[in-house]
Amino acid sequence: MQIQGFTAIITGSTGRLGQAIALGLAAQGMDCICHYYQQEEAAQSVAAQITAMGRRAATVQADLECDADMEQLFEQAAAFGKARVLVNSAAVFERCPLDELTGEEVQRTLGINLAAPVLASRSFVQMLETDGLDYQTAEEPFAKIVNLADVAAMKPWAEYAAYCASKAGLIGLTKALAKELAPGIFVNAIAPGIFTWPEPMPPDEKKKQLDRIPTGRFGQPGEIVRSILFLLENDYITGQTLCVDGGRSI
Secondary structure, eight states, X not given: OOOTTSEEEEETTTSHHHHHHHHHHHHTTOEEEEEESSOHHHHHXXXXXXXXXXXXXXEEEOOTTOHHHHHHHHHHHHHHOOEEEEEEOOOOOOOOOGGGOOHHHHHHHHIIIIIHHHHHHHHHHXXXXXXXXXXXXXXXXXXXXXXEOOGGGTSOOTTOHHHHHHHHHHHHHHHHHHHHHTTTEEEEEEEEOSSSOOSSOOHHHHHHHHHTSTXXXXXXXXXXXXXXXXXXXXXXXXXXXXXESTTTTO
C-alpha cells in the first residue's frame, strides 16, 4: 500500500517505541496524529521533529479508557485528513505477583492493552466509512492497522499475568479483525522482544534475559519501525504476528 502523503494515527506516541514509530513513518512521507495521555511535552517534541521533516503533525490528548476521549481522538483525526494507518502502540506494563494483583489493576491493563485497540479499530473503520471507503467491496487494501503485541504473549513472564494475557488477547484480536475487515483493511501485529528494559533490574536478571536471546542483544527501536513499514507496504500479509525479538520466541 502506498503510504506517502497519507496520515498515521499512533497511540502512545510518547513511549520509546511510539516515538520511534511516529518519527519513522514521518521519515517515509507520512503525516502523523501523535496521541498521548499525560506526557504533553514529549508529544509536542515528537510533533516538532515531524514538522521539521516537512510533514504535518498534530498532538491529541486522550484517556483511551474514556469513550468521549476516544471519540474526540478520531474526530480530530478525521478533521486532520487522509488517515489510512492506525498503530495501536499505547500500553501498560506493570509487574505484579498474582497474590498482589487487584481487580482495578487487571481492568486497567486489559483496558489499555486490549479494549482500547478494539475500540480504536472500530472508530478508525467508522471514520474510513464516513470518507466513503468500503472495506467489503475494495479490490485492494486502502488502510492498515498494526497492533503492538509482545513475545510475552507466547513466552510469558512470571509476575506479569495481566500484561501477558492482554497481549495474547491482542494477537487474537489481530486475527479476528483481519478476517472481518478484508479485503479493504489489513490487520497485523508486531511482537517485540526486549527493547525497553524495565528499570531497576538486577544485573544478573538482565544477563539471564540476554542469555535467552539467540542474537545475544536487546532490540533497537529502528528495528520495530522497519518491521512496521514492511507490513504497511506488503499487500498480501494480514492476520499475522511478526516476532521481532532476536529469536527469543523460538
